[in-house]
Amino acid sequence: MWGKLGRIFRLGVKELYSLRADPVMLILVIYTFTIAVYTVSTGAKLEVENASVAVVDEDGSMLSERLRDALIPPFFKEPTLIEANEIDAAMNAGRFVFVLEIPPKFEENAIAGRKPSLQLDIDATAMSQAGNGASYIQSIILKEVAVALPSNVTAQPIHLIISTRFNPNLQSTWFTAVMQVINNITMLSVILTGAALIREREHGTIEHLLVMPLTPAEIMMSKIWANGLVIVAAAVFSLVIVVERLLSVPIAGSLGLFIFCAVLYQFSVTSLGILIATASGSMAQFGLISMPILIVMNLLSGSTTPMDSQPLWLQYAMTISPSTHFVALSQAILYRGAGFNVVWLEAAALFLLGTAFFIIALIRFRSTVATAR
Missing domain, CATH: 3.40.1710.10 (abc type-2 transporter like domain)
Structure with missing residues (x-):
């Protein structure tokens, strides 16, 4: 019995050493129980605060x-x-x-x-x-x-x-339905694209791609457009059939303008998904890393609580999240019927953030390809 307990103890110590050697997991644990708790607690407020x-x-x-x-x-x-x-x-x-x-x-x-x-x-x-x-x-x-x-x-x-x-009867369905579509776009874009890259690595098919005349940028772009196309099509279907027809929630603005902005958003968040995948060693680790990031992106983007209710420093910090800009322009288009002259600044922010995420992800992906070779 004592021998079994000793082996269990030594195996546990080995796992602790493995965790110490995995900086990504250590950062994730620290982030989840410090920054994620604090920012969501101070930023996601339901009471009236700092209303304009x-x-x-x-x-x-x-x-x-x-x-x-x-x-x-x-x-x-x-x-x-x-x-x-x-x-x-x-x-x-x-x-x-x-x-x-x-x-x-x-x-x-x-x-x-x-x-x-x-x-x-x-x-x-x-x-x-x-x-x-x-x-x-x-x-x-x-x-x-x-x-x-x-x-x-x-x-x-x-x-x-x-x-x-914009919601004369204060029906929560009008608000919740559209925001749920937007939150699902964020979640699925990150998960599908990142999981596709990790799946290639775990199944060994990344080596097959490396022997083909393909560049890392081409591999990334193929995953971005394919997964992005599926999600945008599903989001448009949900808005037209589920939200507008079944739930009778009126869509005030141009659906074409929303689709254009959704494509820009896809570019940014799918690039983020690939970036997270390049920092993950397995599918399980990818899920653990992406979960707290997605929670913060959704809760503090303005889709749950208004940005004005958040501390000023947190409002500035959330400007690096593409979800913040997409929620703002989606609300303007779908609720208030805004045109491109109103949302162009948010659309430009999505493009710039997407470009930055794509470049960083490409650098990391190239290093992954070089290691695999």
């Missing part, structure tokens, strides 16, 4: 200024003053989650007890903030009016008219 607000103040009174000043951190960013004719363009571009419109003579009518109306426009693509934020703002406005005009307090001193854009 604009105010159209056509009254210019002390009461309207008081309402603006009441929208303070940490729930809201400092309100931005805009003109009434800027509302549509600002909301279509996704600059603000909330726009509060204060009409002329608001204070005068409130003092006279005429119950003036305010309008609150909400961008419902930020589902986790839209409902709660509207309740916060309504409570803040009623409280501030009651404090400012204590002698004129009635059951409801003002009317707050809420106008919800």
